[in-house]
Amino acid sequence: MAGGSYNVGHDAPRQYDGRVTGGVTSMEPFLKKFFPSVIHKMNNDSGEQNEYCKFDSQLLTLFTSSLYLAALVACFFASVVTRTFGRKFSMFFGGIVFLIGAILNAIAGNIVMLILGRLLLGVGVGFANQSVPVYLSEMAPAKIRGALNIGFQMAITIGILTANLVNYWTNSIKGGYGWRISLGLAAVPALLMTVGSVFLPETPNSLLERGHTEKAKQMLRKIRGIDHVDEEFQDLFDASEAAKQVEHPWRNITNPRYRPQLVISFLIPFFQQFTGINVIMFYAPVLFKTLGFGSDASLMSAVITGVVNVLATLVSVFCVDKFGRRILFLEGGVQMFICQIGTGIVLGLKFGVGGEGSLSKGWADFVLFLICAYVAGFAWSWGPLGWLVPSEISPLEVRSAGQAINVSVNMLFTFMIGQAFLSMLCHLKFGLFFFFAGFVFIMSIFIFFFLPETKGVAIEEMHVIWEEHWFWKKYMKMEDTHNSGHGSSGASTSAKSV
Numbered sequence: 421m422a423g424g425s426y427n428v429g430h431d432a433p434r435q436y437d438g439r440v441t442g443g444v445t446s447m448e449p450f451l452k453k454f455f456p457s458v459i460h461k462m463n464n465d466s467g468e469q470n471e472y473c474k475f476d477s478q479l480l481t482l483f484t485s486s487l488y489l490a491a492l493v494a495c496f497f498a499s500v501v502t503r504t505f506g507r508k509f510s511m512f513f514g515g516i517v518f519l520i521g522a523i524l525n526a527i528a529g530n531i532v533m534l535i536l537g538r539l540l541l542g543v544g545v546g547f548a549n550q551s552v553p554v555y556l557s558e559m560a561p562a563k564i565r566g567a568l569n570i571g572f573q574m575a576i577t578i579g580i581l582t583a584n585l586v587n588y589w590t591n592s593i594k595g596g597y598g599w600r601i602s603l604g605l606a607a608v609p610a611l612l613m614t615v616g617s618v619f620l621p622e623t624p625n626s627l628l629e630r631g632h633t634e635k636a637k638q639m640l641r642k643i644r645g646i647d648h649v650d651e652e653f654q655d656l657f658d659a660s661e662a663a664k665q666v667e668h669p670w671r672n673i674t675n676p677r678y679r680p681q682l683v684i685s686f687l688i689p690f691f692q693q694f695t696g697i698n699v700i701m702f703y704a705p706v707l708f709k710t711l712g713f714g715s716d717a718s719l720m721s722a723v724i725t726g727v728v729n730v731l732a733t734l735v736s737v738f739c740v741d742k743f744g745r746r747i748l749f750l751e752g753g754v755q756m757f758i759c760q761i762g763t764g765i766v767l768g769l770k771f772g773v774g775g776e777g778s779l780s781k782g783w784a785d786f787v788l789f790l791i792c793a794y795v796a797g798f799a800w801s802w803g804p805l806g807w808l809v810p811s812e813i814s815p816l817e818v819r820s821a822g823q824a825i826n827v828s829v830n831m832l833f834t835f836m837i838g839q840a841f842l843s844m845l846c847h848l849k850f851g852l853f854f855f856f857a858g859f860v861f862i863m864s865i866f867i868f869f870f871l872p873e874t875k876g877v878a879i880e881e882m883h884v885i886w887e888e889h890w891f892w893k894k895y896m897k898m899e900d901t902h903n904s905g906h907g908s909s910g911a912s913t914s915a916k917s918v
């Protein structure tokens with residue numbers, strides 16, 4: 421499946437570098453060079469050491485999370501570039517900026533270079549994030565769009581695992597420059613993306629959007645491998661014309677008729693981040709080190725959680741169309757809740773509020789098991805469904821606005837949790853796990869009552885599920901004050917996820 425390989429190839433930079441930092445921030449030579457105060461705190465053996473606060477440094481968290489802030493800002497520019505100059509150009513530009521960021525990070529001699537490089541990486545991520553999913557959705561034949569959508573999250577998890585493996589290796593390199601290799605290797609997927617984007621065909625939708633009607637038809641023939649594409653082309657053409665009529669997608673989405681889309685496009689990425697997943701993904705090595713695992717063992721544990729993440733995401737590829745979204749969301753929620761409460765209790769008992777103590781091997785293994793089960797629960801529920809559901813519920817006329825909300829909310833809260841985690845751990849201590857468990861409880865209730873099943877429902881028929889829903893149906897009857905757009909555009913039969 422060609423689309424699958426586009427996916428993995430092109431999302432790799434975002435994932436590789438976004439995550440490689442989690443490991444780097446637990447490497448001593450790196451900390452010594454850029455964050456000596458953290459090292460000082462770590463080595464403080466005055467006996468009053470608080471395990472939870474070992475790594476608390478605003479600068480250190482800023483280093484990790486600044487990428488997402490840059491991505492958040494960049495994705496708004498990227499949406500204009502992607503529309504005006506095409507998906508290919510957006511990927512190419514993102515790749516180049518990302519490449520410069522990776523080089524700057526690898527040769528960084530001071531904290532300014534380090535953070536500047538990271539901001540550039542963020543800009544690259546913003547562009548890739550905006551263009552790659554759109555590209556995939558537009559290239560995919562309708563019947564494998566769902567699988568491809570999860571392919572996006574699959575690529576994310578593979579990128580995280582690769583980053584963890586690289587860190588595991590570079591951590592063992594003598595000479596104190598391992599972190600440079602970790603950060604610099606981000607140039608590999610960046611190059612892949614830049615060069616790859618030159619050779620990729622442009623999507624028919626993008627060609628149509630920019631007025632190249634005949635080229636668009638030829639391209640559709642080429643990528644489908646058949647001559648008779650009239651029907652699909654007509655759908656694309658109609659959808660593109662209908663989208664051109666929508667002058668105010670942002671005003672459209674505030675219409676009561678689109679209330680479920682507005683609320684869900686905001687809440688799903690918000691909740692996805694408040695599962696606390698990135699505490700594990702960004703800081704697993706730091707977290708495991710805090711729990712008393714050695715430096716090497718910490719990274720190894722991060723590799724283990726990385727493998728679990730990939731495999732469990734695969735599970736959802738096979739289950740999502742068979743068992744539906746709701747059951748995965750709910751099962752994943754229960755599993756995460758139990759594991760978080762379990763981890764919180766063990767840490768509470770072993771470290772108490774004072775944060776002094778250690779874990780015996782048996783208890784440490786048990787915590788590792790709980791964290792792996794938590795990651796698995798996330799990886800077959802909120803991970804992939806966090807992208808899939810918002811993209812499939814919006815009719816064409818509000819799709820771009822819905823998707824922009826989804827991506828920006830995701831980046832915003834990834835940033836906020838990345839930024840806040842180390843001091844949350846320091847202040848909330850083991851309560852941090854109860855904090856996220858509380859959110860998992862709330863989000864599961866939300867899914868139970870407010871998210872109807874979307875499995876097997878054609879996108880253009882999606883309005884029916886809201887009209888029949890006990891809560892959302894009242895919005896469907898409300899007067900349309902802004903315009904005459906209906907929840908399902910007749911032109912949206914090709915159901916492009918943009």
Ligand SMILES: OC[C@H]1O[C@](O)(CO)[C@@H](O)[C@@H]1O
Nearest residue numbers: 576577697698701729803834
């Ligand atoms: O697999 C974990 C990853 O999945 C996401 O929640 C969504 O793509 C990321 O924020 C996270 O790092």
